[in-house]
Amino acid sequence: MFGTMEWQIQYLLLLQQLRDITHGVFDNVFLNITILGELVIPLTFISIVYWGINKKTGTFILFNFALMLYINVFLKMTACIKRPWLINPQVCPLKEALPMADGYSFPSGHTAGAMSCWGAAAYKWWQNKLLRYTFITIVLLVAFSRNYVGVHTPQDVIVSIIVGCLLILGIDKLLKFIEAKPNRDIIFYITALVMTVILLLYLHIKCCIQMETYNSLTDVINPLTMKHGVYYKLSFMLGTLTGWILEKRFVNFEITSNTKKKVISVVIGLIGLYAIMFLFKDICLMFFVKHIAYAIFTFVTSIYITLIYPMVLKKL
Numbered sequence: 001m002f003g004t005m006e007w008q009i010q011y012l013l014l015l016q017q018l019r020d021i022t023h024g025v026f027d028n029v030f031l032n033i034t035i036l037g038e039l040v041i042p043l044t045f046i047s048i049v050y051w052g053i054n055k056k057t058g059t060f061i062l063f064n065f066a067l068m069l070y071i072n073v074f075l076k077m078t079a080c081i082k083r084p085w086l087i088n089p090q091v092c093p094l095k096e097a098l099p100m101a102d103g104y105s106f107p108s109g110h111t112a113g114a115m116s117c118w119g120a121a122a123y124k125w126w127q128n129k130l131l132r133y134t135f136i137t138i139v140l141l142v143a144f145s146r147n148y149v150g151v152h153t154p155q156d157v158i159v160s161i162i163v164g165c166l167l168i169l170g171i172d173k174l175l176k177f178i179e180a181k182p183n184r185d186i187i188f189y190i191t192a193l194v195m196t197v198i199l200l201l202y203l204h205i206k207c208c209i210q211m212e213t214y215n216s217l218t219d220v221i222n223p224l225t226m227k228h229g230v231y232y233k234l235s236f237m238l239g240t241l242t243g244w245i246l247e248k249r250f251v252n253f254e255i256t257s258n259t260k261k262k263v264i265s266v267v268i269g270l271i272g273l274y275a276i277m278f279l280f281k282d283i284c285l286m287f288f289v290k291h292i293a294y295a296i297f298t299f300v301t302s303i304y305i306t307l308i309y310p311m312v313l314k315k316l
Contacts, residue, residue, distance in 0.1 A: 005087060005153070008084075008153040008154050008155060009084065009087065009088045009090070009091060009153070011147070011153075011154060012084055012091050012147060012150055012153065013090060013091065015147055015148050015150070016091065016092060016150060019094075019148070026148070027094060027096075027149075030141075030144075030145040030148045030149055031094065031096055031097060031145075031149060033141050033142060033145045034097070034100075034110055034142060034145040034146060034149065036114055036118070036138055036141075036142050037109070037110030037111060037112075037113040037114035037117075037142040037146075038100070038110065038113060039113075039277070040277060042065060042113055042114075042116075042117035042118075043065075043273065043277070043301070043305065044270060044273070045061075045117060045118075045121070046058055046061050046062050046065060046117065046305070047266075047269060047270060047273055047305050048266055048270070049061060049121075050062060050305065050306075051255065051265060051266050051269050051309065051310070051313065052255060052262045052263070052265065052266040053255070054255070055253075055254070055255055056175075057121075057124045057125075059175070059244065060120060060124060060171060060172070060175060061116075061117060061120045061121055061124070062240055062244075062305070062306070063171050063174075063175065063240070063244075064116040064117070064119075064120040064164075064167055064168055064171050065113065065116045065117050065120075065240075066236055066237040066240040066241070066302070067116075067167060067171065067237060068112050068113070068115070068116035068163075068164060068167055069112075069113075069116075069233040069234075069236055069237055070195075070196075070199070070233065070234065070237050071112075071163060071167065072107060072109050072112045072160070072163075072233070073199075073203075073229075073230040073233045073234070074199060074202075075106065075107050075159075075163070076103065076104045076106065076107070076109070076226075077104070077203055077206060077207075077226060077230065078206075079104065079106045079107075080104055080210075081104055081105050081106035081156075082104065082105060082221065083101065083104075083105045083151060083152075084105065084150060084151070084152065084153050085150065087153075091150055092150060093149055093150030093151045094149045094150060094151075096149075097149040097150070097151050098151070101151035101152075102225075102229075103221060103225070103226050103229055104221060104226065105151075105152055105153065105156050106153075106155065106156045106159065107155075107156050107157075107159040107160040107163065108143070108146050108152045108156040108157045108159075108160045109160075110142055110145075110146055110152075111139075111142055111143045111146055111152070111156070111157040111160035111161060111164075112160040112163070112164060113142075114138060114139045114142035114143070115139050115160055115161050115163075115164030115165070115168075116164055116167065116168075118135040118136075118138040118139050118142075119135065119136070119139050119161075119164050119165070119168060120168050120171075121135045122135035122136050122139075123168050123172070139161065139164075143157040143158075143160070143161060144157075174188070185245055185248060185249075186245070189241055189242075189245050192237070192238075192241050193238070196234055196237070196238060199234065200234065203230060206223075207223040207224060207226065210223035211223050211224060229291065231291045231292070231294060231295040232291070232294035232295050232297070232298040233298075234295075235294075235295035235296070235298045235299040235302075236298040236299065236301070236302050237302075238299065238302075239298065239299035239300070239301070239302030239303045239306075240302040240305075240306055242303065242306075242307075243302055243303045243304075243305065243306025243307035243308075244306045244307075246307050247306055247307045247310050247311075251307065251310050251311050251314050252314075253310040253311070253313045253314040256313075265313055265316070269309045269312075269313075272304065272309060273301070273304060273305065273309075276297070276300055276301050276304055277297075277301060280297060280300065281293070281294075281297040284296050284297050
């Protein structure tokens with residue numbers, strides 16, 4: 001995509017040599033930085049913004065995060081590009097990074113998550129130079145960390161950043177378009193439902209075709225596992241949009257101006273969020289197969305952020 005794969009592999013090998021020369025002194029630093037592109041920290045930040053700082057800004061960032069998951073899984077399953085160490089066995093990723101690096105490589109999901117959260121925040125607070133550069137730095141560090149730990153090529157992270165930029169501009173226009181006239185939110189929601197069904201059908205057919213040539217002895221990536229892995233991403237998007245439209249039409253909570261109450265309400269809300277993300281997830285895994293459990297857990301998580309806790313705040 002960006003020239004040949006050769007220079008990208010050489011770049012990863014150069015970073016690999018850096019890890020060896022420095023005896024892994026930076027390994028933990030970049031392993032922790034990469035967490036900024038996963039679920040827990042971005043959703044914590046989004047919830048704080050949505051419940052306690054600016055509801056519209058929180059909605060904007062959450063839309064970016066949810067729709068980026070949709071786009072990212074579509075691109076991954078369409079391109080089906082293997083991880084760097086499967087392209088060239090000389091690449092040796094950090095073993096600590098492997099649990100979150102299953103499936104296809106392109107584009108980078110962590111970079112997509114960082115761009116859709118921190119990049120969207122930078123866009124909304126662009127006039128504040130401190131916040132702008134802080135959030136942009138986070139995005140770039142997450143992108144670099146995915147190369148440093150050896151689980152993504154440069155093209156994986158660069159495309160995620162480009163797609164993220166386009167999505168930020170698109171979501172900004174979309175939300176303004178929806179707010180311009182009544183009932184456009186319903187039209188958008190129905191359209192999103194249709195798109196989700198189409199994507200599920202597309203992924204199902206594609207995975208069935210891939211399974212015909214799948215060899216468990218030689219193929220590292222199981223198409224069926226990949227298909228199951230997309231359930232939680234689509235479920236999160238559906239939960240976000242469902243909670244958003246129900247809150248918008250039937251709850252319409254407002255952030256309190258009392259700083260003390262605001263802090264207390266956010267802290268209580270985060271306790272509930274972590275209970276869902278950690279305890280409720282484990283309960284789901286006890287009773288359901290993994291992909292169904294994750295789908296239920298992410299749907300409930302997004303509904304909690306957008307609808308359930310705002311209802312509590314409105315009552316209080």
